[in-house]
Amino acid sequence: MINRSVWTVFGTTLRIGTVLEEKKENGWVFLRVSWKDDGNFIHDKERVAKLRNISNHYSDWYRIDKINLFDKKQMLNTISKL
DSSP: OTTOEEEEEETTEEEEEEEEEEEEETTEEEEEEEEESOHHHHHHHHHHHHHHTOSOOSOSEEEGGGOEEEOHHHHHHHHTTO
16 A cells, blocks of 8 residues: 555545555554645644644544545546546
8 A cells, every 4th residue: 555646535625645654453454644735634733733722633544444545647637638
């Protein structure tokens, strides 16, 4: 899974990134992702932490069933048809 392209949705924001690490825990695969142009998520994460007076509300690890894999070339080809 390392270096695979992935996406997920946060609210109404499409998050796109590359898998950095993979681990197994309690029978599940978890991925750590390098998200690209992720300003909306970062802003919300900081806002939630400030409002709740906590240091970090979100984990850097995502269970594999919350992440979607995609092929970059195929995705760009499809988008170019718009």
